[in-house]
Amino acid sequence: MSGVGSTQAAERRLSQLVTVLAFALPVIFVLVPLAIFLVYSFFSVDQGTIVHSPTLGNYVRFFTDPIFLPVFWNTIVLCVSVAVICILLAYPAAYFLTTLKGRWRYALLMLLLVPLLMSYVIKIYAIRSILGLNGFLNKALVALGILDQPSTLFVFNMNAILLTLSLLLIPFAILPIFLSLERIPQTLLRASDDLGASSLQTFLRITLPLSLPGVASAASFVFVLAIGDFLTPQMVGGISGFTFGRILYSQFGTAYNWPFGAALSVALAIVVIAAILIGERFGRSRGTSV
Amino acid sequence: MSALPRPSTIFLAAITSLVAVLLYSPLFVPIVSSFFIISHGNVDWSSPTLSTYVALAGNHDILAALRTTLIVGVCTVILSVVSGTLLALYYHGRRSGRSVLQFIIFLPFLMPPIISGLALLIFFREIGLERSLLTVVIGHTVFVLAIVYRTVLMRLQSMSRTLVEASYDLGATGWQTFWRVILPNLSSAMVGGAILAFALSFDETMITILVTGTQSTLPVRLWAMMRLGFSPDINALVALILMFTVLLCVLAARFLIPRQMATERN
Numbered sequence: 001m002s003g004v005g006s007t008q009a010a011e012r013r014l015s016q017l018v019t020v021l022a023f024a025l026p027v028i029f030v031l032v033p034l035a036i037f038l039v040y041s042f043f044s045v046d047q048g049t050i051v052h053s054p055t056l057g058n059y060v061r062f063f064t065d066p067i068f069l070p071v072f073w074n075t076i077v078l079c080v081s082v083a084v085i086c087i088l089l090a091y092p093a094a095y096f097l098t099t100l101k102g103r104w105r106y107a108l109l110m111l112l113l114v115p116l117l118m119s120y121v122i123k124i125y126a127i128r129s130i131l132g133l134n135g136f137l138n139k140a141l142v143a144l145g146i147l148d149q150p151s152t153l154f155v156f157n158m159n160a161i162l163l164t165l166s167l168l169l170i171p172f173a174i175l176p177i178f179l180s181l182e183r184i185p186q187t188l189l190r191a192s193d194d195l196g197a198s199s200l201q202t203f204l205r206i207t208l209p210l211s212l213p214g215v216a217s218a219a220s221f222v223f224v225l226a227i228g229d230f231l232t233p234q235m236v237g238g239i240s241g242f243t244f245g246r247i248l249y250s251q252f253g254t255a256y257n258w259p260f261g262a263a264l265s266v267a268l269a270i271v272v273i274a275a276i277l278i279g280e281r282f283g284r285s286r287g288t289s290v
Numbered sequence: 291m292s293a294l295p296r297p298s299t300i301f302l303a304a305i306t307s308l309v310a311v312l313l314y315s316p317l318f319v320p321i322v323s324s325f326f327i328i329s330h331g332n333v334d335w336s337s338p339t340l341s342t343y344v345a346l347a348g349n350h351d352i353l354a355a356l357r358t359t360l361i362v363g364v365c366t367v368i369l370s371v372v373s374g375t376l377l378a379l380y381y382h383g384r385r386s387g388r389s390v391l392q393f394i395i396f397l398p399f400l401m402p403p404i405i406s407g408l409a410l411l412i413f414f415r416e417i418g419l420e421r422s423l424l425t426v427v428i429g430h431t432v433f434v435l436a437i438v439y440r441t442v443l444m445r446l447q448s449m450s451r452t453l454v455e456a457s458y459d460l461g462a463t464g465w466q467t468f469w470r471v472i473l474p475n476l477s478s479a480m481v482g483g484a485i486l487a488f489a490l491s492f493d494e495t496m497i498t499i500l501v502t503g504t505q506s507t508l509p510v511r512l513w514a515m516m517r518l519g520f521s522p523d524i525n526a527l528v529a530l531i532l533m534f535t536v537l538l539c540v541l542a543a544r545f546l547i548p549r550q551m552a553t554e555r556n
Contacts, residue, residue, distance in 0.1 A: 011464050022380040023387075025373055026394040029432050033413035034397070037405075040412055093309045096302035108306075110543070115313040117489050117535050121512045122528050125520065126316035136315070167312055174309075199295060228402020231495060235516065245404060252408060252500070262412070265405050272402060 041262035050258060058263035068247070068264070075244035076271060078162060079226040083173075083219045085166040090173035090218060095207075097174075098181045109178060116171045124235045127164045131155045131236070156238025164236045165226045172225060173218040176283075180214025181207070213283045220279025224272050244268065317532060324525035345523035352527060355511035359492060362423060362507055366430040366491040367484045373431070374438030375480060379472075382446040392439075399436035406433065407500035414501065421503035429501045430491045437490065438483035445479035482545040489538050 042054045062068050097109055115123075130136045131154040138150035154160055184207060192202040230245035237243065248268065251261030324342050327334045346352065377395065381388045398406040407429065414425050453475070457467040495509040502510055512524070 018376055018380055021373070022377055023391065025377070026391050029410075029428065030394050030397050033409035034405075036416055037409040037412055089305065089309050089312070092302050092305035096299075096306040099299065099302070110539075112306075112310060112313060114536065114539055115317060117493070117539055118317055118532055119493055119509060119512070119528065119535075120495055121509050121516060122320060122531075123316045125512075125516050126319040129319060130315060136319075167316065170309060170313060199298070224400070224402065228404050229496075230404055231499075231513065245402075248404060248408075252411070258412065261408065265408055268402065269405055272400075272405075276400060 037262050038266065040259050041266050043259040043262075045257045045259055048256065058260045061260065062263055062267060071242055071247060072244050072267065074158075075227060078158065078243065079165075079223050081162055082165045082169060082226045083222040085162070086170050086173040086222045087177070087215055087218055089166075090170055090177055091211075091215065094174050094178040094181055094214075097178055109174075112174050113171050120168070121231065123168060124164060124232055127167055128155060128160075128236050131160055131163060155236060157240045158237070160236040160238070161233050161241045161243065164232050165229065168232065169222045169225055172221045176217040176221065177211060177214040180211045180217075184210045216282035217279050220275045220283070223275045227268065227271065227275075320525040320528040321532065323522065324529040327522075342522045342526035345521070346526040346530075349521075349523050352508070352511065352524070355506055355508045356527075358423065358505050359508040362426050362430060363488045363491045365427045366434060367488050369427065369431045370434045370438045370487045371480055371484050374435050374483060375442050375476065377435075377439050378442035378446055382443060395439055396436045398432045399434075403433070403494075403496035404500070407497040410497070411500045421501060423503070423505055425501045425503070426498055426507065429497045430494055433494060433497055434487040434490045437486050438480075441479050441483035441486065442476055445476055449475050478545050482542055485538055485542040485545065489535065489542070492535075 040050075041058055042056070044051045044053075044055050044057050093112065097105055097112075100108060128135075132138070133150050133152055133155065135155075137154055138147065141147040142150060154163060188206055188210075189202055192206050193199075197205070228245065230243070230249040233241055233243040233246050234249070237246065244264070245268075248261055248264045251257045251264060255261075325338050325340070327337065327339065381392065410425070410429050410432070411421075414421060419425060449472075453471055454467055457471045462470065493509055494507075495513060498507055498510050499513065506514065512520075515521075515524070
């Protein structure tokens with residue numbers, strides 16, 4: 001009997017341990033670092049050492065310095081454009097997938113998602129070599145007679161960042177749009193057909209509105225991933241392609257101003273949270289459960 | 291979907307092919323260059339070579355980075371699968387506090403990696419933990435935990451409650467039920483989660499750059515090399531990694547999809 005008792009005691013101790021861990025792990029490794037980070041944004045730096053007394057200086061600097069707000073705004077515009085490009089390409093592709101039958105549908109979906117799992121750094125490098133002066137894009141445009149000579153239009157500037165980020169992030173737009181299109185009940189489309197609507201009318205009045213939640217999630221995914229990226233702008237942006245992520249990253253490297261970097265991160269986090277909330281708000285599917 | 295008029299189908303197919311080309315062209319470049327010599331943007335198709343692969347075998351710097359990446363990946367997988375499964379078991383069927391803590395677990399996955407990375411960087415500095423492979427492993431684990439947690443939790447939720455009740459009715463203790471009933475049912479979800487966690491860890495770059503010490507993982511090493519341009523043997527490595535990744539995808543699909551389809555059919 002004492003054997004059973006001690007196993008029960010051991011089980012109880014284990015479950016207590018699990019309870020403690022279940023609360024402690026996320027709090028220690030996620031919440032505490034984020035909290036310290038937030039506190040850091042109110043510190044300042046004096047001659048290379050961090051001054052641990054609270055100040056609003058970093059935020060004042062962010063809003064008053066003529067550099068940061070424009071870059072911040074331009075980066076937001078850039079990332080919205082990336083999201084728009086991704087959706088314009090991903091929507092027709094996702095729609096095409098849903099017109100396919102059974103096995104083919106998922107095989108093709110897989111095919112379009114697999115590039116996600118492949119090395120990010122290598123992809124950036126390869127895209128840069130495609131966009132470059134000697135790259136395949138210039139060669140193709142010259143061969144087609146669109147350009148007289150290779151152009152530097154596509155590398156080391158904002159265009160390059162826009163194109164590269166769009167190429168990298170398309171799969172993130174395909175998946176949510178595909179899922180929302182797939183959830184649309186076939187009966188609705190058939191009913192619309194029976195009532196004499198043309199396929200364009202059916203698309204505009206039934207499919208498109210019902211797939212908008214997927215489009216909203218796709219847009220917020222792509223936007224959040226694009227705005228947090230500091231590798232791509234660093235690699236393909238050159239001197240003119242200066243994004244917020246790069247400025248933020250430089251505060252922890254060359255500029256060495258961690259507290260100011262933390263304040264910039266807070267600004268970034270606010271935009272990201274807003275984007276996620278907007279995506280959530282419009283991404284919640286209404287009426288598809290008919 | 292209902293039948294579409296022919297021109298629109300052709301239009302959609304054309305866009306889809308364009309997307310596929312756009313997605314695969316960046317992967318195509320290094321693979322082609324691993325077998326052929328490229329100079330000034332022209333591929334010399336006449337002479338296929340394996341010399342890049344031979345050169346790779348002698349590149350100790352890259353091989354060391356690859357080994358570091360594998361070590362980090364394995365440690366991350368072990369830590370994230372153990373803690374992710376524990377958390378899923380704990381929060382499954384429990385309402386109080388679950389949504390808040392679940393949100394905290396998901397934060398590093400939702401937030402841009404630069405924010406998670408910097409927060410951890412400052413955290414490690416505040417607690418006096420030197421940047422090393424340990425900090426990289428912690429960073430990766432925090433990042434992938436949400437995926438493992440969610441994968442396991444979804445399996446738990448689809449698992450019939452009657453299985454556990456039957457086990458207790460037949461006189462099994464909590465331990466026995468856990469080892470003989472719950473764990474075997476979770477195993478494929480855990481393997482699937484482990485593969486996803488490994489794949490994410492293998493390619494994680496942004497958090498790693500911020501929290502790594504002197505030893506760098508492969509993506510960080512590649513990132514450092516990229517400013518100067520790659521030597522041809524990197525292409526060979528990329529081709530090999532791509533093959534390995536595709537293999538991982540197939541494995542992950544094999545472990546994750548059949549079960550879900552089976553549950554859908556029920």
